[in-house]
Amino acid sequence: MLDIKFIREHLDLVKSKCSQRGLKLNFDLITKIDSERRNLLGKVEALKYERNTVSDKVGKLKREGKDFRDEIAEMKKVSQEIKQLDQLLHDNENSLEQLLLEIPNIPHHSVKVGEGEADNPEIKRWGEIPRFDFTPLPHWDIGENLDILDFARGSKITGARFTLYKGLGAQLERSLINFMLDLHTQQHNYTEILPPFMVNKESMMGTGQLPKFEEDLFKLEDVGYYLIPTAEVPVTNIHRNEIIPGTSLPLYYTAYTPCFRKEAGSYGKDTKGLVRQHQFNKVELVKFVIPETSYDELEKLLLNAEEVLKKLNIPYRVVDLCMGDLGFSSSKTYDIEVWLPGQNRYVEISSCSNFEEFQARRANIRYRKDNKSKTKFVHTLNGSGLAVGRTLLAILENYQQEDGSVVIPEALRPYLGGIERITKD
């Protein structure tokens, strides 16, 4: 959420950034409601001041045993008026709040203008794209041939976009989770979290999934909870409505969770294989930092995520999302994309973002530098470190052999009892 004061004072900037994101918002209405609000506030507060003053006087008169009927009669009228104005103010503030919740974050000045995916500047590439003496297969064929992925039964058990992992497939997924968590906790200094996989509405509001993106979420109607679409939600909300002591910042958290997404609006896209599922595993990285350092922290976060692919020796590139592709809550986002030889394309495997104070303001996460300073909003960041299912499929496609087997990346072997290769039997 943006600060209404900021919008008021930087209206042109906010307008132009929104339109560069491809959004049309009614800022005239916002401005109008805001000035009405301040007007009402002034009126009602003056009346409340009067009421408070006279009520004090009534108390005094009562103690002195004097008559106070006139005062009460008069205040009765004032109270009626306050009640009416308070109602108006309340409605006004609700509408303003609704409008503000729909305004996206302001992109960082380094974010390039562009309309979509195709316009994202590529900022680096790492690793060597493997050459094959045979035609590399997509992972769904590899997985089915090795009997480690079963898409048909996943659909039978639940429905489309659910997959059954089996044998070494299931173990490989589990080993990747452990490998990533160990890397981030032992070498990158993150604290491991195992959060709830369902959250309430307030938490979804806090990170920006609600109210705008309800159609992407799975909801449990009877209790009103939502299945998390990413660990970002429960982990960022750890500190909702808290004031964090400046001395404990920055905070680094990492969490493995399954993620649940309806993938509304992506019908017909990636219908085969593991790329786009309603349920997938992810190891997430979340940071709470002081504002001055947040862009340095973003670079470090990106490196921490990249490190997983470097250790696994899987080629990838990094793109800097342009205005049109940038997420609603984000100020700046780097996507890491892995190379998939079986499909001859890059696919996103991590998204690392700085939200600046956008989420912190919504979730009311503040910090106090020291005892003397005022509270300020923290900056929050997060990134996948990494999407586990997509990492698995990247291994299958990049490490596939002509005989249909798949070599296990060396870094992962200790997590799989030393196995070097997945073969047909």
Next chain:
RNA sequence: GGAGAGAUGGCCGAGCUGGUUGAAGGCGCUCGCCUGCUAAGCGAGUGUAGGGCUAAAACCUUACCGGGGGUUCGAAUCCCCCUCUCUCCGCCA
């Protein structure tokens, strides 16, 4: 699921027969003083958010005692609803 108890400032904890309580007392913290063998004592200060005024402060003002409504001239205190926590019983991985 049944019965009961509770939710107050950074923390602990009074107030809850409605009116000098933004909130006693203690702890913590900040500044100052005193004294100086690891410590203590004394004094002052110490919430958050919004609005107005301002170059900025100072200042004025409103709201906030889990959340939301209500009663009242006036609510931390009374009433209703909700959420959460704790204890006991039941069920259960």
